[in-house]
Amino acid sequence: MSKKALLIGVMCLLLISAGCASKANADQSSSDAKATETTEKTVDYTSLSQSEKNELTFLFTRSSQDPVSVDLKIVNRTNKKISFINYDFQLLHTKSDKVRADKNGNTTIDSNSTKTVKNLFEDVDLSEFQTVGLFIYKNDDNELAYSETSKLTSRSSNLTNSSLKSSYKQAIKSAKAAKKAKKTATVEENNSSSDTNTNSTADTNSNDSASTDTNSVDNNSNDNSTSDSSTVGKVNADQAMNIIKNHDSNADKKYSVVIDQTGGSAQTYTDNDGQKVYWVHSSDKDGSSGDDWTVYQNGTVSHSKPNL
Numbered sequence: 001m002s003k004k005a006l007l008i009g010v011m012c013l014l015l016i017s018a019g020c021a022s023k024a025n026a027d028q029s030s031s032d033a034k035a036t037e038t039t040e041k042t043v044d045y046t047s048l049s050q051s052e053k054n055e056l057t058f059l060f061t062r063s064s065q066d067p068v069s070v071d072l073k074i075v076n077r078t079n080k081k082i083s084f085i086n087y088d089f090q091l092l093h094t095k096s097d098k099v100r101a102d103k104n105g106n107t108t109i110d111s112n113s114t115k116t117v118k119n120l121f122e123d124v125d126l127s128e129f130q131t132v133g134l135f136i137y138k139n140d141d142n143e144l145a146y147s148e149t150s151k152l153t154s155r156s157s158n159l160t161n162s163s164l165k166s167s168y169k170q171a172i173k174s175a176k177a178a179k180k181a182k183k184t185a186t187v188e189e190n191n192s193s194s195d196t197n198t199n200s201t202a203d204t205n206s207n208d209s210a211s212t213d214t215n216s217v218d219n220n221s222n223d224n225s226t227s228d229s230s231t232v233g234k235v236n237a238d239q240a241m242n243i244i245k246n247h248d249s250n251a252d253k254k255y256s257v258v259i260d261q262t263g264g265s266a267q268t269y270t271d272n273d274g275q276k277v278y279w280v281h282s283s284d285k286d287g288s289s290g291d292d293w294t295v296y297q298n299g300t301v302s303h304s305k306p307n308l
Helices: 003-040 156-160 162-221 237-248
Strands: 042-044 056-062 068-076 081-085 089-094 097-100 106-109 113-124 133-137 139-147 153-155 227-229 253-257 276-284 290-296 300-302
Touching (some): 056 156, 068 106, 089 113, 089 139, 089 162, 106 113, 133 162, 139 156, 153 156, 156 162, 237 253, 237 290
Parallel strands (some): 042 081
Antiparallel strands (some): 056 153, 068 113, 081 106, 089 097, 089 133, 139 153, 227 300, 276 290
16 A cells, blocks of 8 residues: 555544544533533422413312311413522511411422422411412412312402402401501500509609698698697687697696787687698786697697797
8 A cells, every 4th residue: 555545544534533432522512401401490389480380380278167168279381480489488478477388398390390399388377368369479470379269279360350359458458447447546545544644643642742741741740849730621710729629738838829919809820831820828816927839720739839
């Protein structure tokens, strides 16, 4: 074999090897591209357009016993693999009254496939289904189906049911009214409690004031060595003199009420504290010595002249 023929043969082998390698690389690139394309199509439900969301249907089926469990069947007619976070499924009555799903983990549905999630909700009070609610995913922008009261299944197609829509709105309105009434009752109860406390404080202050006034009178009557607190109501002049007679118990003395000469025939004086008092003077029958007493309107006695 000539050198020329050998050279041609080697070149042919090299060309064939290069062609095979190129085809293998192309096949690998195509495979990688397909894998990447498949991965990119796995998306969360909230990322879908509205038209794509319309390609999914949801069927919620609840048990008849109390407490209630709820299964969910999802049909995916899109060309994407769609994922859901189970905990983000909710049964909504108002924004403050919602029941979250109990199931942990995620649920993924392949394109053009169906999947059922068992016991998505568990131990739900039967009362949650006595009024129309709304099944949602994450928030109320993603409405899935109204929860129906008359049957155990709720399909996503019922979102266009005007009767259910009206019942749901009315249920929300009633819930808000009840919440407002409860809040008003709480405020009124707190105000009533506050008024009671205020009145109690006022009564306490009034009692303290009365006690202070009484103590003031008692202190005035105790300025000297001997005092008496015989309270007989609002006394007159004769009663004031008799109080001193009984208090002094001295038959050898005579007693008289001192007349306020500046006031004509007035039998009372006004002391430095502004109180009306009687000035009773006692003396020996021969007039050799005397003593003075002050009698307050309430019968309190001070063994001294009035503080005028």
